[in-house]
Amino acid sequence: MYFFERITKFDRRIIFLVIGLSVILPLLFRVDMPVDVTQEVKNVYDRIDELPEGSIIVLPCEYAPDTMAELEPMLFAVLRHCFRKNIRVIGCGFFVTGVTLVEQELRQIAKEEGKVYGKDYIFLGYRPYPAVVIMSMGQDFRQSFPEDYYGTPLDSLPMMKNVKNYKDTKLVLTINATSGVDYWIIYGHERYGFPLAIGVTAVMAADYYSYLNSGQIVGIIGGLKGAAEYEKLIGQGDLATMGMNIQSFVHLVIVLFIVIGNVGYLMTRKKRKGLE
């Protein structure tokens, strides 16, 4: 019984240490775990893949450094897919502490793929009050963004010629770690009827499956797993694939801890009841 009592009173620092080691060890001894593609991620991929060359998608990214670990690989994979298909991208960000982050990432992938600013992609930048901005973009992108992030008037950017509002784009894909997803569903999709896909953190993903089932969104990329699935679909494993290899190993360790904790709890329950 003494053993079972001990395992229910584990010093939590030992658990932290073991979790730390279970992240570091797979880095040293690389093990490739399989990634299965789910239908909700494939829906997003197919929707972009089927677009004709030169189509425009709106890519609002609302995340900050605290959630970039999950959403940055997602943005990279989606951008690579779009640029390789010659699909043009209108980027923007309505999360105040993530604007420069998103701008850097957009620029980085565009450079990698040899894309030209103003012709193949633009970045609108940040405006406060997302609901108002989303609605005004439905009238005309220029209402909220007369100029892009760098202060260039939208009308002087070749890509924005004859592009007024969502009607001139094929898809809105928001990569989002905030309640901004709700704004895009309610004030964007419902009001203006554009097809909407979302990329969200794993914590948020479960909340949005009901919108997928109701057809209000076309697909979900959920957390690092969703990003790894997207990387598999574009045939370029990167940060998310590497992360998921480690993640799978850590999950095994966590499951082991849960089993140990529950066995300890069950074995000592009788004794505790006796004491009560």
Next chain:
Amino acid sequence: MGTSELLWNGLAAILTLAIFSFLYRDNPFYKFAERLVAGVSAGYWTMLLYHTSFTDKVIVPIFQQNEWWYIIPSILGLMMWTRFSRKWSWLSRISLAFYIGISAGVALPISMYASIYKQLEASMVPIAFDMAGINSVLVTIGLICSLAYFFFSKEHSGLFGKVSRVGIYTLMIGFGAGFGLTVMGRISLFIDRVLFLKDYILALFGA
């Protein structure tokens, strides 16, 4: 990695380790890093809001483009600040009423449609004899039982008690999925930091 990047990333690595040091116990290094993050974030978004809201929506339209009607929302905005005065705080209610009135008018009908009507509609689909049909039946049973659990005007006993118990199990499955995804999210953040530290150490030793 250039010298400048190496130094900045070195600072980031030290701050990462300072934050992780909390896992052992609370300490001054953790406190410093935590407050630094809060301070930098607050400073950053204050300046960004100043440039994207105050400059773009007040200074430029009124003083440079002579669009005088922007004075009206600006005055409403200034009236919000009267909350700091006991004598004049009633003025802020006018701004708030205006703001809440517009928000409610815009949000209520479309939110009801998007979050309630469309969701209800999606719950009431014809039952097909395939996996999707079985899924629909399970969702419907789970939905009714979960709603029954939150119905407190009737004692949870007998058949109603059993229905609400199924509701608890349904909720637990939902919470379990949510917890699993939360763990996955947090571990993702940790993995990202470990990968960052690994890359930094390799860069530091020129590997």
